[in-house]
Amino acid sequence: MQLSIPNGGSIYFDIVSKEGVAIFRIQDEGIGIPMGDRDxxxxxxxxxxxxxxxxxxxxxxxxxxxxxxxxxxxxxxxAKSESARSLWLKYRLTRNKGRGVRRRSEGKE
Structure with a gap:
């Protein structure tokens, strides 16, 4: 994936685990995504x-x-404005006995 960021702007990446969900947020200082293109x-x-x-x-x-x-x-x-600059990804997490947390898609016990 290519990000278009004029004048050397920054890219921010956050990961949060909350109530069994992993949330990844990618935000940049680029040109944004106009409302009319989102569909x-x-x-x-x-x-x-x-x-x-x-x-x-x-x-x-x-x-x-x-x-x-x-x-x-x-x-x-x-987005907080007309031109979005933030993508969010969410994954439901499950407990894997003795081996920590894994994504739901890694199999069922």
């Missing part, structure tokens, strides 16, 4: 209307979405 955001070959001359194929988020789906998770955009 097709995870479709193959879709590129946001504001990319201009930034190179890319429109496959990055489609691949991420497929991977998240295969692991039983959720991915979505969370």
């Amino acid at each position: 097709r955001l995870f479709h193959s070959f879709h590129r946001a209307s504001n990319v201009g001359n930034i190179s890319g194929t429109g496959l990055g988020l489609a691949i991420v979405k497929k991977s998240v789906d295969l692991h039983g998770g959720q991915i979505y955009v969370k």
Whole structure:
């Protein structure tokens, strides 16, 4: 996945485990995702209307979405403004006797 961040902005990555759910948040200082592009955001070959001359194929988020789906998770955009700059991924966690926590998709006991 390619992030488009002009002028060397930052990327922030947080992981939180809360009530049996692992939440991954990826936030950047890039060009953002316009509201009008969000309904097709995870479709193959879709590129946001504001990319201009930034190179890319429109496959990055489609691949991420497929991977998240295969692991039983959720991915979505969370925004405080018109132009989103934050992606959230959620995975339900289960206890694995004697071996810590694992993702639900790793098997059942």
